[in-house]
Amino acid sequence: MRRRTPAVWVTVAASAVVLAACSSSASSESSSSSAPASPAASAAASSAAPASEAAAPADLSGQTLTVSNWAGYYPEDLAAQVEKSLGVPLTIANHATNEEIMAKLTAGGDSGFDVAFVSGQYAQALNEAGLLEPIDHSKVPNIANLYPEATQLAFDPGNTFSVPYTWGTTGICYRSDKMAEPTSWNDILTPSADNKGKVTQMTTERWLALPALKALGYSINTTDDAQLAEAKDLLIKSKADLLAYDDTTFYSRLVSGEANEVVAWDGWCNYGTAENPDITFTVPSEGSDVWSDTMVILKSSQNKDAAHAFINFILEPANHAWVAENILYKVPNKAAMEEPGVQALFEQYPNMATSPADLLKQEVVVDLGEDSVKYTDLATEVTSS
Numbered sequence: 544m545r546r547r548t549p550a551v552w553v554t555v556a557a558s559a560v561v562l563a564a565c566s567s568s569a570s571s572e573s574s575s576s577s578a579p580a581s582p583a584a585s586a587a588a589s590s591a592a593p594a595s596e597a598a599a600p601a602d603l604s605g606q607t608l609t610v611s612n613w614a615g616y617y618p619e620d621l622a623a624q625v626e627k628s629l630g631v632p633l634t635i636a637n638h639a640t641n642e643e644i645m646a647k648l649t650a651g652g653d654s655g656f657d658v659a660f661v662s663g664q665y666a667q668a669l670n671e672a673g674l675l676e677p678i679d680h681s682k683v684p685n686i687a688n689l690y691p692e693a694t695q696l697a698f699d700p701g702n703t704f705s706v707p708y709t710w711g712t713t714g715i716c717y718r719s720d721k722m723a724e725p726t727s728w729n730d731i732l733t734p735s736a737d738n739k740g741k742v743t744q745m746t747t748e749r750w751l752a753l754p755a756l757k758a759l760g761y762s763i764n765t766t767d768d769a770q771l772a773e774a775k776d777l778l779i780k781s782k783a784d785l786l787a788y789d790d791t792t793f794y795s796r797l798v799s800g801e802a803n804e805v806v807a808w809d810g811w812c813n814y815g816t817a818e819n820p821d822i823t824f825t826v827p828s829e830g831s832d833v834w835s836d837t838m839v840i841l842k843s844s845q846n847k848d849a850a851h852a853f854i855n856f857i858l859e860p861a862n863h864a865w866v867a868e869n870i871l872y873k874v875p876n877k878a879a880m881e882e883p884g885v886q887a888l889f890e891q892y893p894n895m896a897t898s899p900a901d902l903l904k905q906e907v908v909v910d911l912g913e914d915s916v917k918y919t920d921l922a923t924e925v926t927s928s
Contacts, residue, residue, distance in 0.1 A: 809873070
């Protein structure tokens with residue numbers, strides 16, 4: 544299961560680009576891509592902007608692929624599927640966090656990877672460091688399956704160096720049988736008497752700051768020192784009413800009744816809903832973020848045609864639909880989201896039916912470069928105070 548854990552700051556090449564973002568769990572390497580099932584997998588057991596004219600299929604003979612992804616974020620038989628379809632042997636290495644794969648990709652020289660799955664702001668930083676191959680849209684004709692909104696993500700407008708794999712937002716996951724729908728981030732920061740001690744927040748740096756920044760009317764990408772200081776003070780005051788900081792088991796706390804409302808990523812709230820239909824997701828009125836996990840091709844790859852063909856394979860509607868059906872995350876692929884198996888999930892998991900237009904009303908998380916350290920400092924001061 545893909546998990547997000549507290550970010551570790553990474554220096555990209557020699558440029559001291561500092562990063563923060565989503566992450567995940569489990570780490571292993573396998574040519575058969577055997578990954579443990581996620582809670583979602585257990586529970587679930589209009590075209591984009593015109594692409595350039597498709598190029599003739601490349602000769603992939605002699606090429607191989609090494610891909611790094613989060614464990615449980617792809618089908619167990621993906622390697623076999625790819626080799627059967629493309630005739631290219633595939634090795635899949637599982638990274639535990641964005642930070643782990645970033646350390647490998649920025650160590651210098653050829654990392655040995657052809658394609659990596661990284662969150663959007665990490666892809667942005669890799670590109671700024673000159674480590675990514677531009678995406679040749681003519682070699683990825685299935686990029687036309689993406690929603691138009693998927694070409695408007697602020698970290699990479701036009702999908703010039705990355706192709707989005709999943710996307711979503713952050714909100715409040717709550718027990719609808721125990722409380723009214725929360726409408727503001729202040730319901731987390733200053734909860735009602737009945738909810739004091741039954742609230743969790745996140746420690747992942749950008750998402751620790753998000754509720755306070757939005758409650759105060761500020762951007763989630765702000766680097767303004769005064770705004771960050773105001774958010775820090777608000778977060779410190781909120782600690783008195785917290786049950787815990789929790790980035791990984793918050794939905795379980797809702798299931799058990801230990802918590803009534805938690806800050807949550809939409810897909811992870813669905814894991815709780817799978818166990819208890821009274822667990823519901825909502826985005827507060829002040830708004831939230833848009834996060835995205837992406838596929839990128841390394842400039843050092845010796846198998847760039849195969850890498851493009853791999854991304855094109857993932858974007859096949861039936862292949863990409865697997866992610867939505869088994870991980871319970873939205874995918875930015877219109878054709879995939881219209882697959883019957885995905886559509887059947889919308890009633891049980893309403894946030895999966897969020898339209899791309901509504902999703903893009905939120906702010907896209909972007910890399911802040913050296914200013915990202917400000918969020919590290921804020922998180923350290925808040926959690927240690």
